[in-house]
Amino acid sequence: MKGISIAVLCLTASLTVAISAGCGSSGSTASETSQRSETAIAEKDSSAPSKALFLAQAEEICEDGTIKKDEAVASELKKLDAEKLSSPDQVKILELTVLPIYAEIIEQIDQLDAPKADRAQIENIVTEYEVALGVAERSPEKAIHQSPFGEAVKAAEAYGFQQCIF
Numbered sequence: 001m002k003g004i005s006i007a008v009l010c011l012t013a014s015l016t017v018a019i020s021a022g023c024g025s026s027g028s029t030a031s032e033t034s035q036r037s038e039t040a041i042a043e044k045d046s047s048a049p050s051k052a053l054f055l056a057q058a059e060e061i062c063e064d065g066t067i068k069k070d071e072a073v074a075s076e077l078k079k080l081d082a083e084k085l086s087s088p089d090q091v092k093i094l095e096l097t098v099l100p101i102y103a104e105i106i107e108q109i110d111q112l113d114a115p116k117a118d119r120a121q122i123e124n125i126v127t128e129y130e131v132a133l134g135v136a137e138r139s140p141e142k143a144i145h146q147s148p149f150g151e152a153v154k155a156a157e158a159y160g161f162q163q164c165i166f
Contacts, residue, residue, distance in 0.1 A: 048116040055160055058109050062164035065105035072097040091140045099137060102166060106130060109164065121159055128152035129166070 049057070076093045077085070106129045114122040129152040136143035149166050156164050 048113055051115045051118060051160070054112060054115055054118070054122075057112050058161065059163040061108045061112075062105055062161070065101055065108075066163065069098055069101040072101065087141065087144065090144050094136070094140050094144060099133065099140075102129075103133060105164070106133065118159070121155075125152065125155045125159060125161075128155050 073093060076097055080089050106126060109122075110126045129149070132148040132150075132152045135148035142148075147166075153165050
């Protein structure tokens with residue numbers, strides 16, 4: 001994997017933070033919607049997992065995603081001359097292989113039910129990864145040389161992530 005830095009490969013995972021659900025109108029009144037939301041929150045709170053369970057689920061997602069990313073990158077490198085990998089080739093691998101898998105990882109983590117006491121912290125981690133992913137998508141050439149995931153990684157490590165460090 002000469003020519004592609006570890007930071008770049010890790011960058012894409014960090015960038016792929018889940019995208020929030022869309023907005024729309026269901027025809028319900030504001031009161032009905034509010035009541036359903038409160039009920040859903042109460043139900044979610046009563047069944048929220050422990051931090052250890054949440055981390056185990058998230059880390060499994062990250063490990064599986066990392067394996068998928070590594071296999072995809074290896075496949076792309078076989079198609080190219082890894083010894084003479086150009087910047088455009090690196091950008092192509094980043095854009096077509098790494099970033100989509102990182103986005104998938106982030107989305108899956110965002111879909112997990114976080115421990116009630118940690119929801120704000122998890123939301124912050126996901127947001128940091130989403131922001132970094134956006135930066136990498138907008139400037140992949142720059143992301144190859146300088147990972148935009150620094151703040152996301154700090155937040156993830158502070159929470160206890162080990163596999164979800166991009």
